Amino acid sequence: MPMDAHRRADPVSLRIVPATQPFSCFDFVDAEFGGLDSVRRCFSLARSHGLQAVTIEDVPATGLIADENAEIPPYAPDHQMKALRRLAFWSVPVEKADDLGAVGTDGLVGYAILKRDCAPCRNYDSWHVFEAVFRKYPHEHNCVPALREYAIRVGGRDLAVPGVLYCQQNTLNKACAHVALRSLLSRRLPAGDIAYSAINASAVKASGLGFQPGRGLGVPQMRRVLTDQGVPFRDMDYEESEKTDPDIREHLPFQKYLYAGIESGAGALLGFRLSGPGVTGTPRHIIPFFGHTFNKDTWVPDADLAYFDVGGGVGYIPSESWTSSFLGHDDNFGPNFCVPRLYVRPDQAEYAVELLHDHFQYSGCYAEAVGLSFLYSLYPHLVGSANGWMQRLAFYIRPKLQRVVLRAVAVETTDYLDQLRNNPDWDGGLEDTAFIERLASMLPDRLWVVEVSLPHLFPANERKVGEIVLNPGVTPDPKKPVDFGYFLLARLPGKYLTLQSVSGSKPHFLEIPSRLASHTPVLRH
Amino acid sequence: MPVSTERRFGSPEIAREMAKMFGDEAKTVTVEMKYRREVGRFVRKIEKAHKQAEKSKLVFD
Numbered sequence: 001m002p003m004d005a006h007r008r009a010d011p012v013s014l015r016i017v018p019a020t021q022p023f024s025c026f027d028f029v030d031a032e033f034g035g036l037d038s039v040r041r042c043f044s045l046a047r048s049h050g051l052q053a054v055t056i057e058d059v060p061a062t063g064l065i066a067d068e069n070a071e072i073p074p075y076a077p078d079h080q081m082k083a084l085r086r087l088a089f090w091s092v093p094v095e096k097a098d099d100l101g102a103v104g105t106d107g108l109v110g111y112a113i114l115k116r117d118c119a120p121c122r123n124y125d126s127w128h129v130f131e132a133v134f135r136k137y138p139h140e141h142n143c144v145p146a147l148r149e150y151a152i153r154v155g156g157r158d159l160a161v162p163g164v165l166y167c168q169q170n171t172l173n174k175a176c177a178h179v180a181l182r183s184l185l186s187r188r189l190p191a192g193d194i195a196y197s198a199i200n201a202s203a204v205k206a207s208g209l210g211f212q213p214g215r216g217l218g219v220p221q222m223r224r225v226l227t228d229q230g231v232p233f234r235d236m237d238y239e240e241s242e243k244t245d246p247d248i249r250e251h252l253p254f255q256k257y258l259y260a261g262i263e264s265g266a267g268a269l270l271g272f273r274l275s276g277p278g279v280t281g282t283p284r285h286i287i288p289f290f291g292h293t294f295n296k297d298t299w300v301p302d303a304d305l306a307y308f309d310v311g312g313g314v315g316y317i318p319s320e321s322w323t324s325s326f327l328g329h330d331d332n333f334g335p336n337f338c339v340p341r342l343y344v345r346p347d348q349a350e351y352a353v354e355l356l357h358d359h360f361q362y363s364g365c366y367a368e369a370v371g372l373s374f375l376y377s378l379y380p381h382l383v384g385s386a387n388g389w390m391q392r393l394a395f396y397i398r399p400k401l402q403r404v405v406l407r408a409v410a411v412e413t414t415d416y417l418d419q420l421r422n423n424p425d426w427d428g429g430l431e432d433t434a435f436i437e438r439l440a441s442m443l444p445d446r447l448w449v450v451e452v453s454l455p456h457l458f459p460a461n462e463r464k465v466g467e468i469v470l471n472p473g474v475t476p477d478p479k480k481p482v483d484f485g486y487f488l489l490a491r492l493p494g495k496y497l498t499l500q501s502v503s504g505s506k507p508h509f510l511e512i513p514s515r516l517a518s519h520t521p522v523l524r525h
Numbered sequence: 526m527p528v529s530t531e532r533r534f535g536s537p538e539i540a541r542e543m544a545k546m547f548g549d550e551a552k553t554v555t556v557e558m559k560y561r562r563e564v565g566r567f568v569r570k571i572e573k574a575h576k577q578a579e580k581s582k583l584v585f586d
Contacts, residue, residue: 177585216586219578236574237581244577245570252570271585286585312563351583366568373564377556438546442534471535476572481565482558487536498543499536500553508555510540512547 003193005063006113006130008153011086015056016094025051033114038129038168041334042112045134046089049109053094055154057086064195065115065130071197072173075214076119079172083116083127088154089134100155108159110134111152117170122214128170132335133163136291136327144291144327145525146265148187164290165193166335170214173200177217179331180288181225184267184355187290189229202228216284219351222269232356234363238349249346251311252365257352258289259320260364262327264357264410265525270328271351272344284350291327293338296459298322307403310369314376318368319407319451322459357410357446360472364408364448371406371450371468373482374490378497378509389493389518393465396454405453407464409523410472413443419523420491426463426518443488448472451522452492463519466492493517 002008019025025043033039043051061069061084072079092107094100112132118125133150136142149160165186167179174196186193200213203221205228217225219237226233236257241248254270261268271286298321300306306321325338354363375397382394396404417436424430448471453464469488477483484507490497494517497509534542544551 175586180585216584218584219581222585223578234571234575235578237578237583239583240577240580241574244573248570248574251567252574271583284583284585310563310567312560312566314560314563351578351581351585362568363571366571369564369567373558373560377559379559381554381556435546438542439539442539442542476568478569478572481561481568485535489536489539496543497554498540500540500544501537503555505558505561506555507558508553510544510551511554512543512551 001063001067001195003064003191003195004151006059006061006065007063007086007111007151008158009059009062009086010153010156011057011059013058014097014155016096017054017056018095019046019051019054033127036127036129037332038334039112039114039127042087042089042110042129042132042134045334045336046109048137049089049135050091051089051109052092053090055088055090055094055100057154059084059086059113064193065113067195067197068130068173071200072117072119075212076122076124076172078121079117079119081115082118082125083114084130085114086152086154087112087114088152097155100157105159108152108154108161110161110163111150111154115170117172119172122172124170124172126170129166129168129334132166133161134166134335135161135163136336141294141296142291142327143294143525145263146187164329164335166329166331168331173213175214175216176331177222177286178213180269180286180329181217181222183288183329184269184290185229185231187267188231188358194229199225222353226355230358232358232360233353234356234366235351235353237351249349253346254344254349254352255320255341256318256365257354257363258326259292259318259323260408261354261356262289262292263319263407264364266355266357266410268355269351269353270344270349272348273350275348285330285332286351287328287330287339289326289328289339292320292323293325293327294322295324296322298324298459310372314372315402316368316372317403317405317455319405319453319458357472359446360410360448361475362472364410366476367408367448367450367470367472368406370470370482370486371408371452374468374487375404375452376402378490378492382492385494387494387517389465392454393452393492403455405455405458407451407453407458407522409449409451411447411449411523413440413445413447415523416447416449416469417443419521420516423520425516425520429515429517431515443469444471444473446472447488449523453519453522457519458522461519462522464522465519466490491516493519
């Protein structure tokens, strides 16, 4: 089944609605879609991108939507799909069908496929957003790594929108956990998307009898979905872990999981307990995260509140310290929200998942800690360097200060080497291309690159003084606290270090010169 | 082309190649590993939490 068939289905009808003033999105959503919050949010996003017109197509159920309709009857025998509409939002004038042939793809702000399901036996008759994709806000400090494009046909024209898929539950065959998983999986699976029937087929394997997908997914079911799709991950059930480590929420806060997954481009999930007026029982909700803000003037790192202690007084400043909000979807309310990083209280967070890239064996905060160990061990060899940036690095990593900035980034090796090749340091020094070509033949295809920067250099310039490069394919061995097998190389101002051999617990590094003697840009997705 | 993290060279092999490439410009430094216990304890927590999540009974709806 082509995973984008439902996006490319030929329409049965096409309406064009001018949306400039005095058109009211509120009135329109009230009149056509029952005032649904998530649909209102789609119109609000479109409005903030300069909405001028909406195209509305009635489309037949094909592909993933036909698959969903076939899946629902065992859970709701009298189910009927009453309507299916594909909305495209335009920031350029579109007045008639012929105009669609001429508009540029940049004029397409986003799309939403809205589905109305009816199941009297479940007392259900409602619209929901089967899926929607909207462009991100253009602000440079609104960071969404690994954006992909979603192909969409509008008025017979094939277009594409970059963004992150938003989906909403219908309580029949999918709940918040299903749609959160689909949002993140659609970004990475070779097929480009996943059917809810495939999610439920995996969930059934981890369930007892009587599985009802509309009632949600448990952690074992979500884990099974990820495993069946070949997606590595690291997760945390805070209640389970608190049984053996009462301080786990402080030692491994949920923000570490979210930021690591987001920054690597794989994404993350946060499950939390709902609270507030009107909430009864212990309802839980889970939402996907895929981006973050970067607030270079934030006060937190300077105020010393950002220091992350891995234990025993050993720590660093994680790059997430300059993040004020995570970017994610909330299926109840719509796509592309900023969720303040410290808004969910630690005691409300119940489950966090960091997705990893294919074949990665350990997480981003694991990589940062391992990188930290190698970096701090090198300290005695950095002191007294004639290189000013090495002196500054030595100052910030000295045992009594430990205020170095670390940022773990999962990258393809070609991207890392391209950065070395194409970016001169601040003084104009360029790396030796013969060295880079030699390195290219020796490194694995993907890397954990733990970027090393300094306070003020990182937020103001988005630059770094080096990186610790680790092999993400080495499986953690609990018997080896810091496995030398992780280490591939370190680049510091004016030099590289690679591991020659180990005597007991003492590694011998080969030090070779680098032409990059000052700071260079951080990796960008 | 599928991307893999299968190792092509470990760091010692890279060091050997680089020693050949850089000749006299390369030198060896021996390092005393610091904070292995602290970092080891931290990374084990991550892996332990992942293992413990197998027992989770949380449901999200």
